Amino acid sequence: MANGQGPDAGERGNMNPTSVEDKLAVNKFDIDRDVHIKVNDRICQKCQEHPCLYTCPASCFKLMEGHITFSYEGCLECGSCRIACDKGAIEWILPRPGFGICYEYG
Ligand code: SF4
Ligand code: SF4
Numbered sequence: 001m002a003n004g005q006g007p008d009a010g011e012r013g014n015m016n017p018t019s020v021e022d023k024l025a026v027n028k029f030d031i032d033r034d035v036h037i038k039v040n041d042r043i044c045q046k047c048q049e050h051p052c053l054y055t056c057p058a059s060c061f062k063l064m065e066g067h068i069t070f071s072y073e074g075c076l077e078c079g080s081c082r083i084a085c086d087k088g089a090i091e092w093i094l095p096r097p098g099f100g101i102c103y104e105y106g
Helices: 010-012 019-025 051-055 080-084
Strands: 027-029 038-040 061-064 067-070 091-093 100-102
Touching: 027 080, 038 067, 051 061, 080 091
Parallel strands: none
Antiparallel strands: 027 100, 038 091, 061 067
C-alpha cells in the first residue's frame, strides 16, 4: 500500500485471483485406508434429486451412467453431504487422527 488508501497499481498488478480448484490443490491429504464415508448404493438408486452432487465442494459424488459414484479420497470433511442427503444413505465419521485433509489455508 503506497499511500495508505489501498493497493496502488503495482500492487494490484501482483494480485493473483486464485480459483477454488487452485486453493483445493494446495491442501494435503493423508488418505486413511479405512473409509470414513460410506454411501448406500441401494438407497441412491431410488434417489431422483441427488442433492449430494450439488453440495459436495470437492465433487466426491459423481453421476455416471445414471448411477451415483463416490470417492472419499478428496473429501474436505465439511459434512455437507450428511446434511444434504435426506434419504439416510450416508454413513459419516471423521478419518482417524492424523489422516484426511490438512488445510494450507486454515
Ligand atoms: S442424496 Fe443421498 S440418496 Fe441421493 S444420491 Fe446422494 S447420497 Fe444417494
Ligand atoms: S464431507 Fe464434504 S467434502 Fe466430504 S464428501 Fe461430504 S460434502 Fe464432500
